[in-house]
Amino acid sequence: EPEVTQTPSHQVTQMGQEVILRCVPISNHLYFYWYRQILGQKVEFLVSFYNNEISEKSEIFDDQFSVERPDGSNFTLKIRSTKLEDSAMYFCASEQEKETQYFGPGTRLLVL
Amino acid sequence: GESVGLHLPTLSVQEGDNSIINCAYSNSASDYFIWYKQESGKGPQFIIDIRSNMDKRQGQRVTVLLNKTVKHLSLQIAATQPGDSAVYFCAESLSASKIIFGSGTRLSIRP
Numbered sequence: 001e002p003e004v005t006q007t008p009s010h011q012v013t014q015m016g017q018e019v020i021l022r023c024v025p026i027s028n029h030l031y032f033y034w035y036r037q038i039l040g041q042k043v044e045f046l047v048s049f050y051n052n053e054i055s056e057k058s059e060i061f062d063d064q065f066s067v068e069r070p071d072g073s074n075f076t077l078k079i080r081s082t083k084l085e086d087s088a089m090y091f092c093a094s095e096q097e098k099e100t101q102y103f104g105p106g107t108r109l110l111v112l
Numbered sequence: 113g114e115s116v117g118l119h120l121p122t123l124s125v126q127e128g129d130n131s132i133i134n135c136a137y138s139n140s141a142s143d144y145f146i147w148y149k150q151e152s153g154k155g156p157q158f159i160i161d162i163r164s165n166m167d168k169r170q171g172q173r174v175t176v177l178l179n180k181t182v183k184h185l186s187l188q189i190a191a192t193q194p195g196d197s198a199v200y201f202c203a204e205s206l207s208a209s210k211i212i213f214g215s216g217t218r219l220s221i222r223p
Binding site: 035044048 | 148153156161214
C-alpha cells in the first residue's frame, strides 16, 4: 500500500540554524500539506501546496518557513533560522483530489 | 470561527466492549469530517470520514455519526481491542482543504 514517507525521523539542531525536512508524498497525489504537533498538543496546519504554489498558509507559517517541490517526488519544508519554539513533530500529508489526506510518520525536530 | 473540540480527554473501556468517542465542532460551514488515530510516536492514521450530506457511515468495526443540528460527531468502535489504544482526533475541513484537528481523546483498554 502506498504511503507518505518522511526524512529524517529525528533532527537535532542549534537555535538559528537552518533545517530542511523532506517528504515523499504518495505518487499520484496532487495536494501537499505540512502540519506540526508540539508535544502533548493537537496537530496544527502550516501550509498547503498545489500546482507548484502555496494555496493556503497559517499564521504560524511566517517568513522563516518555506516549502518547495524541487522535483516530481520530493516536497520539502525549510526553516531558515530555527527558534526554540519550533521544536515539534512535523507531519507531511498528501491528498489525491479533494479526498482523504494521508499523513507521513513525521520528523521530530528538537531545537537546542 | 474554526474550532473542533472533544468532550473528554481520556476514555477507558473494557476489552471487548464498544467505545464511543464524542466531538463537537463549531463551524457550521464545514462539510467534511474525519477521524484519525494516532499511536505514540507516529503520524495520524485515517480511520473513517463522513461528508455533511450524510449522518452515518460504517467501516470495519467503526461507525461515525454526524448530527449537524447540534454540530456533534462521534466515533464508535465495536468490540474494542488492545490495538485500539491510541489518541483519537476528530477533524473538520471546509471543501476538503486544510484539516482542523481537535485536541484528542486518549483511549485506553482494560484487560
